[in-house]
Amino acid sequence: MKITIGSLNPTKVEAVKSVFRHFEVIGKNVPSNVSNQPMTDHETMEGAINRANNAKREGNSEIGIGLEGGVIIENDRLFLCNWGALVYENETILASGAKILLPREFIKELQNGIELSEIMETYTNEKDIRSKEGAVGIFTNGQITRTQIFEHISKLLLGQYEFQIGHGKTKK
Numbered sequence: 001m002k003i004t005i006g007s008l009n010p011t012k013v014e015a016v017k018s019v020f021r022h023f024e025v026i027g028k029n030v031p032s033n034v035s036n037q038p039m040t041d042h043e044t045m046e047g048a049i050n051r052a053n054n055a056k057r058e059g060n061s062e063i064g065i066g067l068e069g070g071v072i073i074e075n076d077r078l079f080l081c082n083w084g085a086l087v088y089e090n091e092t093i094l095a096s097g098a099k100i101l102l103p104r105e106f107i108k109e110l111q112n113g114i115e116l117s118e119i120m121e122t123y124t125n126e127k128d129i130r131s132k133e134g135a136v137g138i139f140t141n142g143q144i145t146r147t148q149i150f151e152h153i154s155k156l157l158l159g160q161y162e163f164q165i166g167h168g169k170t171k172k
């Protein structure tokens, strides 16, 4: 069975490939139909759902997966958040990832429209953190990487999918 994951970011593609081992997994850049930098939990979740639907359709596959990163500002606290969506037939499965605090001095820059990926490059003086360990990898001293967050979300999606198929929620 073919799965299209709505991104070419290697952290996302590798995570889905390692969890959905028995599927044919293809990455494809598709629109998230939300801002490039989602600023709420809800917007991040919507981005994941949109990517999953766009990936399923554009990839002409049975299953579409969307993984989306974003931030949440709660008073003067800034959190990193991640969401995943898996769509098949007319069903949508959802899962979110672990959250951590980010430095509160990032809030102003994000509110001025600078993306987290850019902020992280300036902060670390390293290129393309988003495709490597990610902000989570930097701020957890490498204990948890961006790929691992997406693997965890992918397992939550796969497990729910298996549960639904196994319990005959669909005709398969």
Ligand SMILES: O=P(O)(O)OP(=O)(O)OP(=O)(O)OC[C@H]1O[C@@H](n2cnc3c(O)ncnc32)[C@H](O)[C@@H]1O
Pocket: 006, 007, 008, 009, 012, 036, 037, 038, 067, 068, 069, 070, 115, 116, 117, 118, 120, 129, 130, 131, 133, 134, 135, 136, 137, 146
């Ligand atoms: O190619 P796509 O799939 O869009 O991959 P992306 O790295 O841009 O990832 P998202 O669009 O899902 O994330 C939204 C924004 O937040 C940034 N971001 C999210 N998590 C991050 C992380 O762990 N490290 C660095 N940037 C991150 C990301 O680079 C974008 O600017």
Ligand SMILES: [Mg+2]
Pocket: 036
């Ligand atoms: Mg992006």
